[in-house]
Amino acid sequence: MDSLKIDSHKLEFHPHRVAAWRDSGDDWEKAKKVYPIYIEISPMGACNHRCTFCAVDYIGYKAVQLDASLLGERLLEMGSLGVKSVMFAGEGEPLLHKNINRMVRFAQLAGIDTSFTTNGTLLDHLHFDGVSWVKVSINAGKRETYGQIHRTKAQDWDRVWQNIKNAVHRKGTCKLGVQMVCLPENAGEEKEIQALCDDTGVDYLVFKPYSQHKMSITRQYKGYKPIALPEGKGTVIRHEAIRTEGHEYSKCNATPFFWCYVMASGDIYSCSAYLLDERFRLGNINEHGFQSIWEGERRRANWELVRKKLDIHECRLNCRMNQANKFLWGFDHQEHVNFV
Numbered sequence: 001m002d003s004l005k006i007d008s009h010k011l012e013f014h015p016h017r018v019a020a021w022r023d024s025g026d027d028w029e030k031a032k033k034v035y036p037i038y039i040e041i042s043p044m045g046a047c048n049h050r051c052t053f054c055a056v057d058y059i060g061y062k063a064v065q066l067d068a069s070l071l072g073e074r075l076l077e078m079g080s081l082g083v084k085s086v087m088f089a090g091e092g093e094p095l096l097h098k099n100i101n102r103m104v105r106f107a108q109l110a111g112i113d114t115s116f117t118t119n120g121t122l123l124d125h126l127h128f129d130g131v132s133w134v135k136v137s138i139n140a141g142k143r144e145t146y147g148q149i150h151r152t153k154a155q156d157w158d159r160v161w162q163n164i165k166n167a168v169h170r171k172g173t174c175k176l177g178v179q180m181v182c183l184p185e186n187a188g189e190e191k192e193i194q195a196l197c198d199d200t201g202v203d204y205l206v207f208k209p210y211s212q213h214k215m216s217i218t219r220q221y222k223g224y225k226p227i228a229l230p231e232g233k234g235t236v237i238r239h240e241a242i243r244t245e246g247h248e249y250s251k252c253n254a255t256p257f258f259w260c261y262v263m264a265s266g267d268i269y270s271c272s273a274y275l276l277d278e279r280f281r282l283g284n285i286n287e288h289g290f291q292s293i294w295e296g297e298r299r300r301a302n303w304e305l306v307r308k309k310l311d312i313h314e315c316r317l318n319c320r321m322n323q324a325n326k327f328l329w330g331f332d333h334q335e336h337v338n339f340v
Contacts, residue, residue: 004133004175006206007238009323011037011258017082021257022331031257031303032295035082038259040272040320041066042090043097045264049119050151051139053181053221055213056091059275064264068099070286072106077290079110085132087115091275092264095122104130117179121156123163133175135206136164140180141189141196149185161196168201179206182226194232206236211318214273241318249329250312254321256282256302268293270302273316279305 002008011018014037024030045062075086086107088094095118097103107114108130116126120136128134138160140146147154167176178197180186190207197205207229210221229237256270263275266286274280280302283293293299 002236004204006236007240009327011324011327028300028303032300034257035294036257036259037083038085039078039083039262040087040089041262042092042264043088043094043100043103044092046096047093048096048121048152049093052149052151053183053210053218055216056275057217058215059091061092065097066264066266068102071103074285074290075106075110075112079112081291083112085113085115087117089117090264093119095125101127119150120160120163123167128171128174131174133177135177135179136160138178138180138193139183140186141192145186145189149183161200164200164202175203177204177206178202179208181208181210182229183210183221184224187226190230194230194235197234204234204236206238208238209242211316213316214314240323244318244322246317247312247315249325252306252310252312252315252321252325253328254324255306256299258324259321270299273319
């Protein structure tokens with residue numbers, strides 16, 4: 001089951017944007033007008049968990065947050081420029097932000113779809129109206145293992161599952177899922193979490209392999225891959241991500257075009273694999289509007305870097321745009337395209 005294409009991509013549903021990217025070629029005047037379809041936004045830098053596998057541990061969980069009113073202005077601008085969706089997640093726990101529901105409403109006014117990745121401890125604070133999906137990160141099938149991996153009190157396990165049970169009855173049309181990053185510590189607990197998901201009535205469960213971020217402090221899981229994951233109704237196994245051993249393309253075509261990342265500090269990066277790398281920082285939404293940043297000189301410099309100089313081996317394996325990049329690579333490397 002992967003009707004939501006969680007292990008794939010959805011660029012084929014945006015042919016006009018892909019055509020604009022394709023048509024831009026080496027022409028910056030055209031390229032600067034190709035706006036992202038999807039943006040990940042970090043409302044809050046702080047987090048109430050310290051997961052052992054956290055990719056952005058190197059950022060330091062700083063207690064900074066986006067101003068809801070200012071973000072609202074930027075979201076309205078983003079929507080007018082063609083941004084279609086935002087995921088509230090990031091380097092902290094998004095539901096720690098006291099004005100998170102205002103941010104969702106701003107996005108709705110802008111015509112932008114919203115979603116969340118969260119540890120679920122504050123899920124009872126979220127208003128589900130207008131939210132497309134919520135994915136709760138629960139990285140164990142047992143209470144004790146959960147406490148060890150999330151590095152939090154074991155009582156959070158009970159709290160999160162109770163929040164999920166409550167959410168199932170008030171989520172409306174929102175898709176509610178659970179995700180487990182497969183690690184040595186939780187190996188063998190897959191059937192336990194499947195049973196819990198069945199009991200609570202969530203829409204799906206995802207088993208996902210660990211992906212080593214180039215700048216993460218933690219290195220203990222580098223190279224680890226799960227084996228013999230159990231299939232099941234409502235279970236999505238990230239088979240493509242598990243199979244990936246290297247990049248099947250030599251250039252990133254998704255960056256800096258189809259997505260970007262907004263940190264809790266307001267800094268915009270063209271790729272989340274390079275947070276705090278000045279080569280990928282495009283500007284700050286606290287200082288400038290989105291259009292001036294996206295069409296500005298820093299993005300032009302990043303566009304040149306990715307096109308001409310970036311060694312793809314520097315990049316994170318199985319990054320968020322991996323499947324999209326495979327699709328885009330085919331435009332220049334697929335033979336006999338007229339034999340449909």
